[in-house]
Amino acid sequence: MPKALSVLFGAGFAVLCAWALGRMALKRTRLALAREEEHLLAFVCGAPLLSLLVTATCAVHIVYDAAFLLAGAVIVAAAWRDGAFRRRAAGRLEPLPRLWRWLFWTAFAAYAVIAIVSAMAPEISPDGSSYHLAIVQRYYRGHGFAPISTNLYAALSQGLEMLFLWAFAFGRHSAAALVHCAFYLAAPLLMLRFGQRSGVPAAGAAAGLFFLCSPLALVDGSSAYTDAAVACTVFAVVYLVEREAPAWLAGMMCGFAYALKYTAAVVVLYPLARLVWRKQWRATAILCVAAALVAGPWPLRNWLYYGNPAAPLMNRLWPNEFVHVSFEQDYVEFMRRYPGIESYAQLPLELTVRGQLLGGFWGPLFLLAPAGLLALRKKLGRKMVLAAAVLAAPYAANIGARFLMPAAPFVSYAMALGLPAPVLPLLAAAHAVGGIPDLPDRYLGDIGWRRLEIPWRAALRLEDETQWLARRLSGYQAARMLEALTPPDALVLALNGIPDSYTTREVAVGFQSGRNERLLDLLQVALFDGMRPKVEAVFRIPKQELEGVRVVQTNSPPRGDDREKDLWSIFELRAFAGGREVERSPEWRVQARPNPWGAPLAFDGSLATRWRSWERIREGMFLQAEFGRAESVDEIRLVMSDDQFGVQMRLEGKRPGGGWAPLPGEPLRRRAVVPLTLRRMAVEEMKRGGVTHLLLREDDYAWADVSALAAAWGLREIGAVDGYHLYRLE
């Protein structure tokens, strides 16, 4: 099948099955739907059901093309039998005024073509071409779920990725993007129908266009992202609640919102507050149970695979090896204040017209967003402002522009209800024209993420896909190099992400999981002077019999302190008596808190490996060894790095038959000898950790040293393309 057709089939099959399931579900709600809304709501309400079905196939490892085809055929046949293909609705919604009819449908048609063409083109979005579809591809090749220790994004909820998987099976990347595009196009239609249903058709049309024609919504909605689907789903929740839909349906959609994106779970507050206010306790319970059933597979999977139901977040609550607390601490801070954002006063312009620092922009129209507060004069306006506030609440946790997507339909609605009706057509038309690729470049200058072109030749595959990708997608050629030069079971350690959905090899990007961070730490220890084992902290104590020793952290740097972010690390902990080392025996038991899994690394005799707290230092952390019997001890030596200035330690000993008690004395700090073979030792440890190859970019910090001293590292360069160099671990 020509590629363009397989893309359309993959996406169309997913949308058709979702629609069919939705038709059957809606029939059982006995909701009186108009002709304009029944098919639209069927798709949106069927999506969670299809997503659950694919989740189940992943759980039992039957992800095969044939299984999807068969399941799809059964769904469509069942829908046929159920009368889904017959018109049910008799009523019509309030018609659109003539001006709006022309304006809305002209703009909608134009943007639909642009979005569909863009989505059909080979996927080049940063997250779509990397983790969204790389993980989908892993599930597809593995025929279902599997723990993925090298990518923390694999632990996010993946409700939409399940629909991507269904489409990916037949049309690969572009089919998945088209599925997301379906939600992007459904959202303004829902907004329009909601306006017609609520007696404000012009406001509904204007709000729909405000959302649809935003440069950020367009580029996101036509990529294999999830944000537009979230926007569509949360709007559907409010729509259904306002239509007095049954609680199970609203709950199912709320659960699906969580399955699409953790932060979208807040939408449940809208129906919940309404039901509690009305004291409809049975409906409240049904809502919660339905939401939990749809959302439930994701925390369950995370708990089974990663030991943390909320992975990759809340790692202090559920400590695990998969994601380090230190990563989460840094990540949360980073997301709250992106580089270049010195003050929140920058946000209005960054979000609306600049877009470089926050990954996209909504368009100058949204400078008028405060006018949405004028909608508070109307009952519907108050609901829209309330919904916007609820859905914008999680924005403080991540100030990227697209994280406003769930609130955007409601902000658009509030604006359309608050602004004077006569100016709405002008504003909508200007916004629609101004958002067409790449007109923003004409009037806004050098701006952020947006659609730059309408790639119709690439979409129809009239232009060679690989050449098009090689020109437009940084790292694509590196991904193909991995495919050509490494064996299928290769594990490639990389310092920066590449579009790994275009390779079947496993790529462990340095920061993207605890395992990767530990592998990267080996490289950094050999590379950076401050991280090398060059300091020895020596505790000298009166000679005595001890059954164990423990070093305890006694410092908790206050917030804002330079040392607040220090991590504690120890390469080796050795006990001595009379200058002779107490031999480590199989009876020894070692322990640490936090990161108990890493404790053995401080007792393995290697100066390439270290126990790290992987959490910012705080009082009470410890590393200990119990000898299994009383040993004579007069000195404890800790080999450490020189990059942990905030660390302050106390030594404790376990006396025979007694408990742990502090041993007096401050540690003496002195120089330790760094092995000259540390580079090779690091590579040996990486091999032990499963790494087979190292991928470096010429602007990576490790590049200069590795390229000059590859043999000393035990690396051999086996390929280079586009500024990327691939090394095999020898």
Added chain:
Amino acid sequence: MPVPQQQAPPAPAAHYALLWEPSAGAQIAAGIDSVVHDDWRWAGRRAELRFRLDETRGVQFEAVLVVPDEFLRAGGRRIEVRINGRTLGAIPADRPGYQVWKQPVPADWLSGGEAVIVELAADAEWLQGNERRGYMLSSAGFTL
């Protein structure tokens, strides 16, 4: 958790001399006092150390020392570092106090497994009683 398999038995390093360690005597060829004071020993006008390296690529020579006022009063200004007879550079010693001097060593100056002779040649020395003194050397050798 039990202790993992030990990856290498701890062996005294032959490429670096920690001068507070008694075992450093094996690396001292000449010009460094046998008496250890806290974590240093006196080095004279011409100190010589002998090392063996298990890796010669990407290594640096490092000396950790303290220059006393007496050295400056005796006219001392620099300590030249020679490796196998070739001059690597000079440690500036025109100010009193602690310093760490580090300099990359070309790999072709070194050969793995063979003895590497490092000479620290100061341009002055002074007398403490009857003992000739230069500066206080804490550690020296090859590192990354």
